[in-house]
Amino acid sequence: DVKVTQSSRYLVKRTGEKVFLECVQDMDHENMFWYRQDPGLGLRLIYFSYDVKMKEKGDIPEGYSVSREKKERFSLILESASTNQTSMYLCASSLEGGAKNIQYFGAGTRLSVL
Amino acid sequence: AQSVTQLDSQVPVFEEAPVELRCNYSSSVSVYLFWYVQYPNQGLQLLLKYLSGSTLVESINGFEAEFNKSQTSFHLRKPSVHISDTAEYFCAVKRGGTSYGKLTFGQGTILTVHP
Numbered sequence: 496d497v498k499v500t501q502s503s504r505y506l507v508k509r510t511g512e513k514v515f516l517e518c519v520q521d522m523d524h525e526n527m528f529w530y531r532q533d534p535g536l537g538l539r540l541i542y543f544s545y546d547v548k549m550k551e552k553g554d555i556p557e558g559y560s561v562s563r564e565k566k567e568r569f570s571l572i573l574e575s576a577s578t579n580q581t582s583m584y585l586c587a588s589s590l591e592g593g594a595k596n597i598q599y600f601g602a603g604t605r606l607s608v609l
Numbered sequence: 610a611q612s613v614t615q616l617d618s619q620v621p622v623f624e625e626a627p628v629e630l631r632c633n634y635s636s637s638v639s640v641y642l643f644w645y646v647q648y649p650n651q652g653l654q655l656l657l658k659y660l661s662g663s664t665l666v667e668s669i670n671g672f673e674a675e676f677n678k679s680q681t682s683f684h685l686r687k688p689s690v691h692i693s694d695t696a697e698y699f700c701a702v703k704r705g706g707t708s709y710g711k712l713t714f715g716q717g718t719i720l721t722v723h724p
Binding site for chain 2: 530535536537538539540543585587598600601602603
């Protein structure tokens, strides 16, 4: 089975802190994604990566950056956390090769910024 | 760009009753369609998908969805729900072609099954 692991289930941070959310997948997938999930808004794509050191902005990249130094790991970085970044963050991965490939999700990290 | 609208934010239903969760999409190109389910305190799991071929697709736990191109819909149905079906359900669309497999999600529908 594909496994996508997010390092923390719950995080509490202070406004202005630098926050790292980590995601690791064990299936040698080329594509990795970061979403945020908010009630009534569904999932919105923040950033995605289709190869090591490659990244593309999603629909809501403002206030976030990402890092992919190794194929299996994709990090989401909040340079200076703000209260409006309190949310559930979901990581996903998929194989390369076109639009048919399925995305597999981690369990999520619920971030609270106080 | 494509978009997805889930017409009901919450659907309460009694156990063993039928249910339909509605999903409409808009896209100027061909699409692939998905339903994901999120059980409490878990990530999303793929429930079923339409890629090509038969417009009626089924999941292993009794859900089905029908791709209707003329109405741009992909409604999810189950003839008899169980308490364990209580979850949030997300419809998603992926543009045909490459685009690195980006998904566009609907707002989600919370299905609550009551005894």
